[in-house]
Amino acid sequence: MADIAEPTWRESLAIQRRVILALLMREVLTRFGRHNIGFMWLFVEPMLFTLGVTALWTATKSVHGSDLPIVAFAITGYSSVLLWRNMPGRCIDAIEPNRSLLFHRNVRVIDLYWARLLLEGAGATISLIALSLLFIATGQMRPPEDVLQVIGGWFMLAWFGVGLAMFLGAASERWETVHKLWHPLSYLLFPLSGAAFLLSVMPPEAQAVLTWLPMIHGVEYLREGFFGSQITAIHDLGYMAVCNAVLTLLGLALIRIVSESVIPE
């Protein structure tokens, strides 16, 4: 039923879960439709991306500065890029196509973001798991040495993606330039993000600069979980957590400002 004034915290949570689920279903339908493989595009698309990059790197024998098989390297690296690059991509300008749905009191701006973030996170996660299993099964990759650490690294990267997406998504409502700047920025950040190299093989001067990028710590941590003793990983999860928390906080604050002035269609 529609809400009665002053619902309890538990009731509010139930309403929000319902709304996010409804938005999630709507998102799946409008993005993937009911044609051919339908919602499976959610993870097939990122899988194709990752496979393409893996193939390219294999063909060009990309130098990444370690003895790791290139397949394993590409999959761990590119999957993490998907997280922090696609989440903001989906949240920038996310209000406009959903504006008419804000007619319903319980559909709030933050729910639009959550629905898209959950979907994007699920897609990237399923893609990583499916590809890892595929290559482990075919012997191209060894199973991760420490699965828990992989999950931890993945979680940190996802959190970074969520914080960045909330911040940029809400900011794009206030400043149109966000949309225009994010494209070149994300493109330039990709080669610096640690997806294509190990921090330990970089010269110290480069390391000093690169370690400012929060996502690099997540990728290094994730790779350490995968390859363990085979590599020397450099990471500072404390620093990354602070960056994530600041981004999330700024994002939530901006979403609040934006939702107070958003005008449904």
Added chain:
Amino acid sequence: MIKVEDVVKEYRTRSGPVRVLDRVNLTVRPGQQLGILGRNGAGKSTIVRLISGTELPTSGTVRRTMSVSWPLAFGGAFQGTLTGYDNLRFICRVYGVDPADRIAFVEDFSELGIYLREPVKTYSSGMRARLAFAISMTVDFDCYLIDEVIAVGDARFHEKCMIELFEKRADRAKVIVSHDPHYIRAHCHSAAVLAGGRLTSFDDVDQAFEFYG
């Protein structure tokens, strides 16, 4: 009960902030049929959106102790790229209603037939109004907010809407917004007039008309 207390609503424009509603007060009791009269641009839709919670006031409070519908208006509330059926399912999910029980009603009431499987953006405005009205009747509210939606559609559909809203749901509160005095007179027991950002309430519809001029 709905209580609107000291509500101010300002919109940002290129020429600076514009105050559309200026310290507005309003009470809607269960079962009350309230009309809000106002000229074009007086802020009628704005006040309905604030009552529904679609938009938030710049200052002041809106309190609801009964369930209130979304503004049943011409546009809005639907996703153009989704089909009629998918919009129905979306709204059922948002309001926690089982869509299985409501599909037959919407099919029957909207008379949209096969078009329920087509995206709403391909509908004519009459078809959209039929869908909008049918879907809005699937959720049981204590108070319905009606923003000109019934003004569209042909005479027969109009008649159906009237029965659904004013006969079957005669006990439910309604806030009806219109610039048409006849419409308000036919359906409301009390009325308020919105002019210059101020809302003046009258217990008697005739007094409201006198004031409205």
